[in-house]
Amino acid sequence: MSKRAVPEINASSMADISFLLLIFFLVTTSMAVNKGLTRKLPPPIPKDQPVPEQVDVNKRNVFVVLINSQNQLMVQGKQMDIKELRTKTKEFIKNEFNDVNLPVLTQVTIKSIGTVNVTKDHVISLQNDRGTDYQAYLEVQNELVAAYNELRDELAKEKFGTYFNNLEEESQNAIQKVYPQKISEAEPKNYGGVK
Amino acid sequence: MAKIRKDEKKGVPAISTASLPDIIFMLLFFFMATTSMKEVTYMVRFSVPEATELTKLEKKTLVRYIYVGEPRMDLIKTHGTESRIQIDDEFVDVNNIDQTITLERESMNEADQPKLIVSIKADKETKMGIITDIKQELRDAYALKISYAAVSKVND
Known part of the structure; x- marks a missing residue:
């Protein structure tokens, strides 16, 4: 019997089929990655306990940032533009020259960094009005986090010669100890205006 | 002078399209791998604010x-046109966020429960009042890790 050749399968429609699938996935895909400013909320206060007044925090250790309903910023009692906030925050956290108006410096010895002066008890208190825009609020949060990130990067550059994010976990922890992130999103209050 | 002409119609040879499916398949696989289907249908309109210091939510x-x-x-x-809160596929009242999130957490793997992160995707023009209420509710539900969803700011 003569050998019968198997007819070749026509593959030209393959491209069409895969095009169709490709277009389907192109349409349904959403490349948006989940990004955001991560924060940690304080644990709830038990209901029967009265709201604690801020007593134990020394006044010079607190950096008060207020945003009103017109999205204006007041920092340490003075009106401020958002562009200055980052530098001011950095000054506050670092207290390079041991200013009496800036937070108390404590000497701390940290493995792999050595002995440094740290404003360990500083608190940034962020307070907002109920009428503040979310965008404005987030911008302020962003500036505060940026201040910390810049300080951490500076220290990482100085001590380890690279950016904070490229460091091993151990060194990252050490740097975090020097610049602990302390942003307190205050208990909600009503500023000006009766509810 | 002798000119040998085999054929007048020499023409350009047809481009082989045999590799076309391969290329398309490659693209297809790329999109299949990177795609993530939308989990919910949005019942609210929002465009998240911009920020620069963003962390990626890994898991x-x-x-x-x-x-x-x-x-x-x-x-x-x-x-109505008042800002509303949506969790999964339904509108949730502010006072019920507490329970809803607790339920959500209970449906998770037990080992993962403490690691729950709540991502707040809010419109940039939302008033902080509603966000503050949500935050209080999340504190009551002990969902303390939160993330304010934002997009990276294009440098100006």
Whole structure:
């Protein structure tokens, strides 16, 4: 019997089929990655306990940032533009020259960094009005986090010669100890205006 | 002079399309791998604010979302134009966020429960009042890790 050749399968429609699938996935895909400013909320206060007044925090250790309903910023009692906030925050956290108006410096010895002066008890208190825009609020949060990130990067550059994010976990922890992130999103209050 | 002409119609040879499916398949696989289907239908309209210091949320299984914004156009008639809160596929009242999130957490793997991250996807024009309420509710539900969803700012 003569050998019968198997007819070749026509593959030209393959491209069409895969095009169709490709277009389907192109349409349904959403490349948006989940990004955001991560924060940690304080644990709830038990209901029967009265709201604690801020007593134990020394006044010079607190950096008060207020945003009103017109999205204006007041920092340490003075009106401020958002562009200055980052530098001011950095000054506050670092207290390079041991200013009496800036937070108390404590000497701390940290493995792999050595002995440094740290404003360990500083608190940034962020307070907002109920009428503040979310965008404005987030911008302020962003500036505060940026201040910390810049300080951490500076220290990482100085001590380890690279950016904070490229460091091993151990060194990252050490740097975090020097610049602990302390942003307190205050208990909600009503500023000006009766509810 | 002898000119040998075999054929007048020499023409350009046809381009082989045999590799076309391969190329398309490659693209197809790329999109299949990177795609993530939308989990919920948005009932609120929102465009998240811009920021620069963003952290990526790595594990999707640990993240639950809260959407805040004005109701969708076709829902305005029934729900008004006030900012509303959506969790999963339904509107949730502010006071019920506590329970809803607790339920969500209980449906998670036990080992993952403490790692729950709540991502707040709110419109940039939302007033902080509603966000503050949500935050208080999340504190009551002991969902303390939160993330304010934002997009990276294009440098100006």
